[in-house]
Amino acid sequence: MTVRVRFAPSPTGMFHVGGARSALQNWIYAKQQGGVFVLRIEDTDAARNKPEWTEGILSALDWIGISRGSYEGPYFQSANAAEHRAAAARLYESGRAYYCDCTREDVQARTGSQYQGYDGYHRDRGLGPGPGHALRFRTPDEGATVVVDLIRGEPTFENKLIEDFVIARGDGSPVFLLANVVDDMTMGITHVIRAEEHLPNTPKQQLLWEALGVKPPIWAHVPVVVNEKRQKLSKRRDKVALEAYRDEGYLAGAMRNYLMLLGWAPSGDREIVPWSVIENEFRLDEVNLSSAFFDEKKLRAFNGEYIRALPVTEFIDACQPWLTGTGTIPPPPWQPEEFDADAFAAVAPLAQTRIAVLSEIVPNVDFLFLASPLIDEAAWTKTMKDGSAELLDDAVAAFEALESWDAESLKSTLEAVGAERGLKLGKTQAPVRVAVTGRTVGLPLFESLEVLGRERTLTRIRAARLRLV
Known part of the structure; x- marks a missing residue:
């Protein structure tokens, strides 16, 4: 038997990180078993579906390494509507389903409770098809439905507790x-790997499989992904869009690695591992049962490690969308012609050790490509105290006299300026940093001044000095 798994997202919004985890788990399992990964777009919610959401799913899968052409599909659920209706008709004709015209209010009036499920009122009344007549599945009165689950064992559901749905x-x-069951049957799906939130529906789906005369798939329900309050991740409340993380500058490798740790861990005391290790070691039966905490701070730390591990040339290339404003990335505060690739290459190794996401490259290097720095007013107020004007005067004079404009000479010179005033280097360089870069934190100051150059450095310090008059 060829293993066939499926990932079946709905094109009704941004691509959820929980969905991305499910896609990766299905993808790896199919590869391990020499099987097939099927992509099915469940697009029957016409009011909410948009073509751009479908393209967003495809591009997000591309980004995390599930590339187009490497899977079967995409198929569209709406194209299988005739099969869905035919299956419903077969269930009715075989006596496994019946028509019902009860409203929710009817059921509530009969049972005396708004919480009571459907009471089977029309089970044997012989109502035929017609407008407003819903088709209900006739759930067996006795016995139990056993779900064979690779993660959760054999959850058992008493049939008498399952209403005629x-x-x-x-x-x-x-x-x-x-529709979901019929699609899986049509596509020959052998294993359904999905989040545990779908587990309550599984006995109903399994009953449908059996009623339609087809052996149910093997199930695997992975733990739901939750936020720091242990609430299920919500599009309305949490940052869950994979595209948002991509556009902020998270690396695909870091995201893949982190997502696969939500409910599972590789061998040994390690978390950041090569993708090949994850592909080899991942086992569905080793997935935890408890909810998986999506910790954005931890993901950010992961990403920083991945950034620092890049060869400098790859880091430079990875930063280009933020430096040039291409694609969906917001444009930088400088014009394209102001960007100096050589200057960026000179500071790239310094920046690489200081950022956790690629979008942070812009505020770290913008001072290099702007005619004047973007001044952080809070930083200015905090730094430019009494004596700052005179210190900047001394710094200009000392820098003007330098024969060699290099980081070491700049550092020793400014250190001497501060020593004459009884200041340590940290206090001395703070006003100079704000004058030149606009901020109190950033890349190493003296290496930055070396790249910025003598003329631009002195111009900025003089401009800051005039502002202090």
């Missing part, structure tokens, strides 16, 4: 529960 609406359109 709707499989087709009053207008005849099949509900998602049935």
Whole structure:
């Protein structure tokens, strides 16, 4: 038997990081088993579906390494509508489903509770198809449905506790529960790997598989992804869009590595490992049962490690979208002609050790490419105290006299300026840094001044001095 897994997102919004984890888990499992990864776009929610969301899914999968052409599909659920209806008809004709025209209010009136499930009122009343008549599955009265799950063992659900659930609406359109089962059957899916939030629906789906005469797939329900409050990650509340992390400057390798640690860990006391190790070691039966905490701070630290591990040339290339404003990245505060590739290459090794996401490159190097620095007013107020004007005067005089404009000479010169005033280097260089870069923190100051050059450095210090008059 060829293993066939599927990833079936809906094109109704940005690509959720939890969905990305599921895609990777399915992808790896298929590769390990010599099987097939199927991409199915579940696009039957016409009111919310948008073509751009579908393209967003494809591009997000590309980014995390599941490239187009390497999987089967994408298929579209809407194209299988005839099969969905045919399956509903077979279930009705075989007596495994029946029509019902009860409203929620009808059920509540009969049971006396708004929390009571459907009471089977129309099970044996012989109601036929018609407008407003929903089709319900006839759940067995006795026995239990056992779900064979690679992660959770064999969860067992008593059939008497499963209500006769709707499989087709009053207008005849099949509900998602049935469409999902029929699609999996049509595509020959052998293993369904998905989040545990789908587990309550699994016995219903398994009953449908059996009623349609097809052996159910093997299930694997991975732990749900939660936030720091242990709440399920929500698009309305949490930062969950994979595209947002990509556009902020997270590396695909770091994101893949981190997502695979949500509920699983490689061997040994390690977390940051080559992708080949994850592909070899990942096992569904080793996935934890407890909820997986998506820790953005930890992801950020991961990303910083991945950035620092890049060869400098690759780091320079990776920064280009933020430096040039290409694609979906917001444009930098300088014009394209102001960007100096050689100057950036000179400071790139310094910047690489200081940023955690690639978008942070802009505020670290913008002073190099602007006619004048973007002054952080809070930094200015904090730094430019009494005596700063005279210190800047002395710094200009000392720098003007330098024969060699290099980091070491600049450092020793400014150190001497501060010593005459009884100041340590940290206090001495703070006003100079703000005058030249606009900020109190950033790349090493003297290496920055060396790249910026004598003329531009002196011009900026003089401008700051005039502002202090």
